[in-house]
Amino acid sequence: MAGTCVVVMGVSGSGKSTIAERLTARLGWTFAEGDEFHSEANVAKMRSGIPLTDADREPWLRTLRDWMSAESDAGRSTVVTCSALRHHYRDVLRGSRARVRFVHLDGDRDLIAERLGHRKGHFMPPALLDSQLAALEPLVAGEDGLTVDIAATPDEIVSRIVAFLD
Template sequence: MATTCLVVMGVSGSGKSTVARLLADRLGWPMAEADEFHPEANIAKMTAGIPLTDADRGPWLRTLRDWISKQDKAGQGTVVTCSALKREYRDVLRGASARVHFVHLHGTQEVIAERLASRSGHFMPPSLLASQFAALEPLGADEDGTTVDVTATPDRIVDRVVAELEH
């Protein structure tokens, strides 16, 4: 039986890393930041304020999918942060051998912009937030996932996701 990979998704500044770390700690699963799978060329583009193209994202998503499958083959559930803004990106990740369950951290552009303004040390500049919201395709009814409001506390978000996994 396949293991589960929780992909904590959403635009930059939605709280993916915080929620993913809490989920990983609660479940005792390893966590991976999808940003760490980006090739240098992608990071350079984002740092320069240039949005990535679908062609830029393809190899990155396939590398992440393959990592998820490798963990599954080892019998290990995982938690991954990944923006996964478009369904076609999520389709690539769903190609992993594990069950891939998306946790969409949803918030308004105003709430997320406020969070980004107070954040430092990340290569994603706030200027790219509008392009992320423009690209965002919410989870479809047929997609394995949970959508949660980012105004809830991270602990409440984790409680909801874990409760849903148990059903």
Template sequence: MSATCLVVMGVTGSGKSTVAKLLADRLDWPFTEGDELHPAGNIAKMSKGVPLTDADREPWLRTIRDRIAAAAARGDSSVVTCSALRRAYRDVLREADARVRFVHLDGSRRLIGDRLSGRSGHFMPPRLLDSQFAALEPLGPDEDGLVVNIADTPERIVEAVLAFLKR
């Protein structure tokens, strides 16, 4: 297993896409936006303000896992966004034949709520934030990952992640 996949995770509005794109650019690794892989039914549900169930998430997580595996099979390391809120979800992603490492973008409910109030054009409404925080299981000490406070700028977060990857 020579390829690495960096999964940028966290609740909606934590900055996953922004940070992941910057990381992919700096590392020159392909980038996958996990939200674009949601089945239409999931997007419709979330657009109506209905939280997803584990059963809803399962095919989406398998699709992301398969993308990670496909990149690794080509010998490519990659960067992927995925909320990966529960350990069980991260376990699915770790099934890929790659070194799957996590960057948890962590922030207060207030800060993320403020960010969401200024965001437009995304199917995930701000009212689902509470359900995401309720589902969130922080990385365990045995999980290959880093927790980063999102109060920093995206550029500083990227620098912290790059330093983590060198360790």
């Protein structure tokens, strides 16, 4: 039986890791931090403040998709963090054999910038926020997904996601 994969998406600083970890704990599913699937070259580029191109992202997205398929084939449902900013990127992920559902963590630019300013030890510099916001293509009709305002508490967000999944 195919598993479900919830892709927690949004720009850097929107709370993907926090929400995904809490959602994983609540559901008892397998978790993957999408950033860990990036190549060393991609990480170095982002750390230097250079936005990734579609060509940079393509192998990363295919690797995530293949991991999601393997987990689904093993009967495991998963939660994955991935910016998934463009429709095309989400199309690649939907190529997984899992049922792929998206949760877009959306919010005010100033709130996200503030969160990025307090974050420590992440390779994604705050300077790339505007390029991510410019690239963002929100979920549209036909995409199996939910958009959640990040101004809510993490517990409220997770509860909304669980209700959506039911």
